[in-house]
Amino acid sequence: xxxxxxxxxxxxxxxxxxxxxxxxxxxxxxxxxxxxxxxxxxxxxxxxxxxxxxxxxxxxxxxxxxxxxxxxxxxxxxxxxxxxxxxxxxxxxxxxxxxxxxxxxxxxxxxxxxxxxxxxxxxxxxxxxxxxxxxxxxxxxxxxxxxxxxxxxxxxxxxxxxxxxxxxxxxxxxxxxxxxxxxxxxxxxxxxxxxxxxxxxxxxxxxxxxxxxxxxxxxxxxxxxxxxxxxxxxxxxxxxxxxxxxxxxxxxxxxxxxxxxxxxxxxxxxxxxxxxxxxxxxxxxxxxxxxxxxxxxxxxxxxxxxxxxxxxxxxxx
Amino acid sequence: xxxxxxxxxxxxxxxxxxxxxxxxxxxxxxxxxxxxxxxxxxxxxxxxxxxxxxxxxxxxxxxxxxxxxxxxxxxxxxxxxxxxxxxxxxxxxxxxxxxxxxxxxxxxxxxxxxxxxxxxxxxxxxxxxxxxxxxxxxxxxxxxxxxxxxxxxxxxxxxxxxxxxxxxxxxxxxxxxxxxxxxxxxxxxxxxxxxxxxxxxxxxxxxxxxxxxxxxxxxxxxxxxxxxxxxxxxxxxxxxxxxxxxxxxxxxxxxxxxxxxxxxxxxxxxxxxxxxxxxxxxxxxxxxxxxxxxxxxxxxxxxxxxxxxxxxxxxxxxxxxxxxxxxxxxxxxxxxxxxxxxxxxxxxxxxxxxxxxxxxxxxxxxxxxxxxxxxxxxxxxxxxxxxxxxxxxxxxxxxxxxxxxxxxxxxxxxxxxxxxxxxxxxxxxxxxxxxxxxxxxxxxxxxxxxxxxxxxxxxxxxxxxxxxxxxxxxxxxxxxxxxxxxxxxxxxxxxxxxxxxxxxxxxxxxxxxxxxxxxxxxxxxxxxxxxxxxxxxxxx
Numbered sequence: 001x002x003x004x005x006x007x008x009x010x011x012x013x014x015x016x017x018x019x020x021x022x023x024x025x026x027x028x029x030x031x032x033x034x035x036x037x038x039x040x041x042x043x044x045x046x047x048x049x050x051x052x053x054x055x056x057x058x059x060x061x062x063x064x065x066x067x068x069x070x071x072x073x074x075x076x077x078x079x080x081x082x083x084x085x086x087x088x089x090x091x092x093x094x095x096x097x098x099x100x101x102x103x104x105x106x107x108x109x110x111x112x113x114x115x116x117x118x119x120x121x122x123x124x125x126x127x128x129x130x131x132x133x134x135x136x137x138x139x140x141x142x143x144x145x146x147x148x149x150x151x152x153x154x155x156x157x158x159x160x161x162x163x164x165x166x167x168x169x170x171x172x173x174x175x176x177x178x179x180x181x182x183x184x185x186x187x188x189x190x191x192x193x194x195x196x197x198x199x200x201x202x203x204x205x206x207x208x209x210x211x212x213x214x215x216x217x218x219x220x221x222x223x224x225x226x227x228x229x230x231x232x233x234x235x236x237x238x239x240x241x242x243x244x245x246x247x248x249x250x251x252x253x254x255x256x257x258x259x260x261x262x263x264x265x266x267x268x269x270x271x272x273x274x275x276x277x278x279x280x281x282x283x284x285x286x287x288x289x290x291x292x293x294x295x296x297x298x299x300x301x302x303x304x305x306x307x308x309x310x311x312x313x314x315x316x317x
Numbered sequence: 318x319x320x321x322x323x324x325x326x327x328x329x330x331x332x333x334x335x336x337x338x339x340x341x342x343x344x345x346x347x348x349x350x351x352x353x354x355x356x357x358x359x360x361x362x363x364x365x366x367x368x369x370x371x372x373x374x375x376x377x378x379x380x381x382x383x384x385x386x387x388x389x390x391x392x393x394x395x396x397x398x399x400x401x402x403x404x405x406x407x408x409x410x411x412x413x414x415x416x417x418x419x420x421x422x423x424x425x426x427x428x429x430x431x432x433x434x435x436x437x438x439x440x441x442x443x444x445x446x447x448x449x450x451x452x453x454x455x456x457x458x459x460x461x462x463x464x465x466x467x468x469x470x471x472x473x474x475x476x477x478x479x480x481x482x483x484x485x486x487x488x489x490x491x492x493x494x495x496x497x498x499x500x501x502x503x504x505x506x507x508x509x510x511x512x513x514x515x516x517x518x519x520x521x522x523x524x525x526x527x528x529x530x531x532x533x534x535x536x537x538x539x540x541x542x543x544x545x546x547x548x549x550x551x552x553x554x555x556x557x558x559x560x561x562x563x564x565x566x567x568x569x570x571x572x573x574x575x576x577x578x579x580x581x582x583x584x585x586x587x588x589x590x591x592x593x594x595x596x597x598x599x600x601x602x603x604x605x606x607x608x609x610x611x612x613x614x615x616x617x618x619x620x621x622x623x624x625x626x627x628x629x630x631x632x633x634x635x636x637x638x639x640x641x642x643x644x645x646x647x648x649x650x651x652x653x654x655x656x657x658x659x660x661x662x663x664x665x666x667x668x669x670x671x672x673x674x675x676x677x678x679x680x681x682x683x684x685x686x687x688x689x690x691x692x693x694x695x696x697x698x699x700x701x702x703x704x705x706x707x708x709x710x711x712x713x714x715x716x717x718x719x720x721x722x723x724x725x726x727x728x729x730x731x732x733x734x735x736x737x738x739x740x741x742x743x744x745x746x747x748x749x750x751x752x753x754x755x756x757x758x759x760x761x762x763x764x765x766x767x768x769x770x771x772x773x774x775x776x777x778x779x780x781x782x783x784x785x786x787x788x789x790x791x792x793x794x795x796x797x798x799x800x801x802x803x804x805x806x807x808x809x810x811x812x813x814x815x816x817x818x819x820x821x822x823x824x825x826x827x828x829x830x831x832x833x834x835x836x837x838x839x840x841x842x843x844x845x846x847x848x849x850x851x852x853x854x855x856x857x
Contacts, residue, residue: 030733031737036732036736043452043455043771044771047449048771084369097529153566156566164566164567165556165558166530167529167530170530171343174342266557266560272559273529276366276368276559281732
């Protein structure tokens, strides 16, 4: 068991190292130069050289890489090219917003997606199934920015039910602050859930259909268990295993995919930070953000694996 | 039910996230602001956060807007693109222009109560020179020494006379408080965020911020140019909307009162019909252009460049692509610079047939009979993020084909574009200059063969042009100086080093049902949001 766990942890560390390395070299392979973005118009060659030195870009690529890895091991993500402050500080300020948005989208997607998938599978071929399939395909085809703008125009601009952009009204205190937080969260959350829930429900429906045809379900029914109990307890339990894996992967998509949502809804999370940092070619900031995202996904998967280990005796032995 | 624990953990993470951002919501915002009677708040939309608070090295537009309002400059640019007094009452030249003397007002004061003095100006310029900070470092190239003989006099000694020195430094340099910055250590990174708040002396000074959302500035009571009794707008709030469409919705909804960024041409018509919104038209200090790489042997031939200039239909480009929001220009000097723009120049006519004739006279033929003249294939490099220019590229490509010139359009991602232009990897550069505050700096940066600022995108090395520019740069007499600039305007036009496309007119939208009295300056860098402009605004 310890052997299994340590193997998993080692693999997680390896994955993060690969992610860090790819990010590092990918950014430096871009045919662009961050120093050019610092001064608009006149920039003397001396100034450019000074900036290269300040950014550490004057050293050979491999030396830069080793230095970066060394700093990373001591927990130092470096200093932002553009903001001139430690990357970790900026990320930590932005992370809660992304966790809030992506985390609640994640939970809501599951809470809505599971019943939809189950009902569709049980009522196969009926209206409810057709509706779920329709929703699944439509939601999969939706383009987040279009949905986001549409929601803003209808619910914020025309109906004035929600604010346009931002995460919270900084002038509110106490309970009003929480209300403001939820109000600002509603539309970006809804657009994220809308595009995620369809594919999720469809996957679960397929799994359920497969499981519902298994012998043990038939035997459970023949033993006199109610259809409801068979479906929700016996079938869902097994249909849920592949869906669990999907969830782990989805977390990464959600956090990373928040880029567009956060940009349109002016939500101050990591996604928007990445969007801005790409435009500014802020290497340390981008590296830090990607390391953090990789870490989130890897940890989530590691957690899933370890939980599965405790739940599944076959892995344990 | 064991397997459902996965969901429980996820829900736990989400709950923790909720708590993380939830516990003590807005506690770092300090006291809840009271609805202050009398002082009104103006909210401005911007697309980016403040990246960097360092007034000596900062660059993004939002940075500039906020820092320009906080730190006084010696001169400012008024609505006619003329330099007018700000911190300096004026300046005089001595030693045939090799000595520049600014006289400062004595009533500017830092928000911590210290007066703004000549020694702050001297300190700022010396710090910039020592560390080569920002684009101001290039403006100070000629400075040998600086003196501050008394509190209101600053003397710059130059190695040689440079005509627009006083204007360039006066406009670009943000003066910082010596008593704070001298103690700060590394000035290239210092943000001036004191424990007890920011210290500035401009019209508005930063008071608080919520990163990613908003930046709040308070009016400086001691700003000498505010109307009698102080600025009517007591608080300026910058609100961040990364997506311009979201920002437009926010303006319509009344969540903001002014869009700091210009309205895109595509959205202008719909905003026009809104009764509560007015769009103010503001000129620009830059212009869009096609610039030819003179290191390319074919483009180095004059008839080829002239022919290219004759396939660009600027009139229809302005009326269709800019929807009329632009002005034509003939030579390299923008009409916004008034007297410097040579009135005797005639634009190259739009005439693809004549262009083809010109090329055939120069010896170009169509041997393979494909309709295109042989050896006349060029790539037009442009910045994809400028929607207008990508459309211009297509129009020009089609018209050039009529003259037998084969253009390929390469509109690429902005950062790659900048990198390729810097390295001279292009044949024709289609781009837009941002801000030139005076024509002399522009000509010097864009045409000197020594390429001092790295933006001689023609890569032209012409001793005659060099001589003309250096001669004009040392000319102190105003009339003579104007005449020499006009002469260079004509020379560059005759050489067809560039084909100017247009001077864009920016439209800034604001809630005219709430505010009036903006005093805009040209360019999207200054626009409606200079400290001076904001201090003149009145609520309705």
